[in-house]
Amino acid sequence: MPTIRGVLLVALAAGMSVIPACGESGGFDAGDAGTDTDTDTDGDSDAGAGPDCAEVWHDSASGLYWALLPSGDGTMTWQAAADYCDTLTLCEHGDWRLPTINEFRSLVRGCPETVTGGACGVTDDCHTSDCWNTGCDGCVFDDGPDDGCYRPTEIEGSCVAAWSSTDDGEGMTSAWEVAFRAGSVVEEIVTHPDAGARCVHSGP
DSSP, X not given: OOOHHHHHHHHHHTTOOOSOOTTSOSSOOTTTTTOOOOOOOSSOOOTTOOGGGXXXXXXXXXXXXXXXXXXXXXXXXXXXXXXXXXXXXXXXXXXXXXXXXXXXXXXXXXXXXXXXXXXXXXXXXXXXXGGOOGGGGOSSTTOBTBTBBSSOTTOOSOOOOXXXXXXXSSSSSEEEEEEXXXXXXXXXXXXXXXXXXXXXXXXX
């Protein structure tokens, strides 16, 4: 049986690399020496890729990275939702957070009133109660492009409302949610446990 030293000498004589590349396994397999196992062709960096990456979706339209599944399913207060995202780790990233209302509206699909730039007056720059208008009511219930939800088809989980990080600008007694069943932008009291958390991060 050839020794490990013998295998290494043969590999070196043949011009093969026996030092694993960054991100590849540290184990040596003479049959795989010098072979690049990265089959990624999408141009995105694989840095930080791990078993949780299947739980994250990159929205190429906004550049944001979203957790595919929400947490809480309509049972979290605003602070609980914020705490959940602040402590979340996915894809080896720990910089998850609640989205701002502008970021959340960028996730709406199929409802012209509340998509980015739509008639709804609630934005990162205008988020008091006076900014709300009837456009924020959204569209027909359960008629969105993702099995009735007004969101991308890649997103998973229920259509219940989820908290944004944007408060009412009037003492932080209420904050803004997006409810994907109607694509609506809703103001809710922060202590009411009636929404979930859909976390986002900005990096790759």
